[in-house]
Amino acid sequence: MLNKVTESAAQAMSNITDGATILIGGFGLAGQPAELIDALIERNARDLTIVSNNAGNGETGLALLLKSGCVRKIICSFPRQHDSYIFDDLYRAGKIELEVVPQGTLAARMQAGGSGLGAIYTPTAYGTLLAEGKETRTIDGIDYVLEYPIKADFALIKAFQGDRWGNLTYRKAARNFGPIMAAASKHTIAQVSEVVDLGVLDPEHIVTPGIFVHEVVHVGA
Template sequence: MIDKTNASFREVLSQIKDGSTIMIGGFGSAGQPAELIDGLIELGIKELIIVNNNAGNGNYGLAKLLKAGSVKKIICSFPRQSDSYVFDALYRAGKVELELVPQGNLACRIQAAGMGLGAVFTPTGFGTLLAGGKEGRHIDGKDYILEYPIKADFALIKAAKGDRWGNLVYRKSARNFGPIMAMAATITIAQVSEVVELGELDPEHIITPGIFVQHVVQIKPAQ
């Protein structure tokens, strides 16, 4: 019987080792698996390479992970905002590396990894500092640069509901990067608010099929 659920997220997270590349879902705090991030901090995992849309908000979630000194490098599209003071301080002190990727390119590169593509040509960034050292090509009247897939050892994502096979549905915009990150990682750990019986999820509403998910951990919302 296939059962990907696990009551202990600490047990699931224990397979992550120092130096791992981890994709973390979320657009700001929306869809961010904060409890899984807290688990990483508790386990004391270090030298992580993090792929995320931004670089943390306030002292919540990803920002806490940065503050704990767990992150060696972050790959993101939006590192600075009014409450990104944790990242700002670390970056200015030379304690964290940054690879800046335009948001569309970030999604495209993650999708390329999930689809098994070798690389993709994109017009975004051509002629800017972000194109430095990258192959350019003129195709059908337009200029493009070559971007390589972003893969990860693990993806930590958040969904609204899941079943024991790992099928997931999301809540509105909390979906964001979750589905493509699940496809691009070797192991996907999904934090869900509710685990339902097989057949309860409408097949037409399943966004992430269980084939892309290895672990489902139920973390009920605080009352």
């Protein structure tokens, strides 16, 4: 009987090793898989590359992961905010690498990774510092920058409901990057507020089908 529900967040982190690339969902704190991140910190894998929308808020979740010293590099769109002081301190001290990617490009690169595309052309960042050293091309009179897919060893995402096959639904804005991250990783771990029986989820409401999900962790509301 196929059952992807994992006993605990700690167990779900057991396969994460040093040097892994991990996609972490969330738009700020909305949809951030906080319990999975806490378990990742306890796992204490080192030299990680993290791909997320931002570089953490305050001293919780993603910011706490950076503070733990587990992260070698972060790829994100918004590294600096009013409460991103942990990232700021690490970056200024040369203790973390940063790759800034415009938000739409970040999403498109992950979509390309999940769709099996070799690369994409985007007009975003053409003529800026972010395009330096990258291939460019003019198509129909518009200048584009070549960007390569983002794929990862693991994705940590937050969903609302999940079943034992790994089918997921999301709650409003908490959906954000979850679906595309699930498709772009080799091993997706989803924390859910509710685990429901097979057949409860309306197929029309399932955003991420179980084929993209490998483990489901119930963390409550």
